[in-house]
Amino acid sequence: MAAALKGVDMVVNGKCVNAFCATRPPGHHAGRDLHPMNAVSNGFCILNAAASAALYAASPRSQGGLGLKRVCVIDIDVHHGNGTQDILCSTYDPRFLYISTHAGGAHVNGFQNEDDADADHTIFRRGSLNSNDGIFPGKCGDVSPHPGVLNIPLGTKVTPSDLGTAIVTRVTPAVETFDPDLIIVSAGFDAHINDPLGMGGLSARDYGTVTSVICQMALRCCSGRVLSVLEGGYGVPCCKRIDDDLFLPKGDGQASQKVLDLGDDLPENMEDLIDPLLRTKLDKCHQEGFLQCVQSHVSNLNLYNNTEGNKNVN
Numbered sequence: 001m002a003a004a005l006k007g008v009d010m011v012v013n014g015k016c017v018n019a020f021c022a023t024r025p026p027g028h029h030a031g032r033d034l035h036p037m038n039a040v041s042n043g044f045c046i047l048n049a050a051a052s053a054a055l056y057a058a059s060p061r062s063q064g065g066l067g068l069k070r071v072c073v074i075d076i077d078v079h080h081g082n083g084t085q086d087i088l089c090s091t092y093d094p095r096f097l098y099i100s101t102h103a104g105g106a107h108v109n110g111f112q113n114e115d116d117a118d119a120d121h122t123i124f125r126r127g128s129l130n131s132n133d134g135i136f137p138g139k140c141g142d143v144s145p146h147p148g149v150l151n152i153p154l155g156t157k158v159t160p161s162d163l164g165t166a167i168v169t170r171v172t173p174a175v176e177t178f179d180p181d182l183i184i185v186s187a188g189f190d191a192h193i194n195d196p197l198g199m200g201g202l203s204a205r206d207y208g209t210v211t212s213v214i215c216q217m218a219l220r221c222c223s224g225r226v227l228s229v230l231e232g233g234y235g236v237p238c239c240k241r242i243d244d245d246l247f248l249p250k251g252d253g254q255a256s257q258k259v260l261d262l263g264d265d266l267p268e269n270m271e272d273l274i275d276p277l278l279r280t281k282l283d284k285c286h287q288e289g290f291l292q293c294v295q296s297h298v299s300n301l302n303l304y305n306n307t308e309g310n311k312n313v314n
Helices: 002-012 049-058 082-089 160-178 204-222 276-284 290-304
Strands: 018-021 071-075 096-102 149-153 182-187 226-230
Touching: 002 018, 002 049, 002 182, 002 226, 018 290, 049 071, 049 082, 049 182, 049 226, 071 082, 071 160, 082 096, 082 149, 096 160, 149 160, 160 204, 182 204, 204 226, 204 290, 226 290
Parallel strands: 018 226, 071 096, 071 182, 096 149, 182 226
Antiparallel strands: none
């Protein structure tokens, strides 16, 4: 969270045009309380860095904030950011616009039986099956409750064509109408085609294109100011040796040693077995996966971070 607040400071105060916070765990499912908006869990999220950054940016300077009038959060994770919506937009606040493109929709998550006394705990009802099937975190991303929220569910899979259409026809006009002073991106890369969740069809290049479009929006409304905060993305190549590192500098002749030594904590009688189906999925990430998505995202941010002396915060 501290990285996101520092990033806001640097962007708003002109030290850089945009910044990327490579932080984990993700945060967009963490709300004001546990299980925000009746979600069945908090996912992997503990603290919501994107929402905290937005609150800091839009709080008055007399209260320790930066005094911005309007902040837009664009969430491109494959899941709806129920925690961010809960924190910023549980009721309409004209300072914030939360936009989320994600897998989901009423035809995917079903409907909630309003006559069920336990409805809050059985969010996903599909027809007469009464099952708990659905896309996490549930129905909360299927609708937009007020003008401060634009939820765009894209079905069971997020495809390049559907995402591109949504950005051109719905996201861009909403951002331009809102005219924010800062755009914060909840940058999830779990809609990649090789992500083991299997809910997307995007390539690393697609993520670069989306990044460029967001930066162009920012140029038109807020002098290019963008803060990007890492969210989901699980396609990490971890089943075999990595031959090349996309981020860490090479040196001291150790570049070829890429297998992490986890020590002797694993009991001798315990085998580190990986399900064959999961291994097949993760092997694809050696061709392209999470690392390439982040690289494409950061590279395209850098294209717009071209003020002399400015560099991304990584």
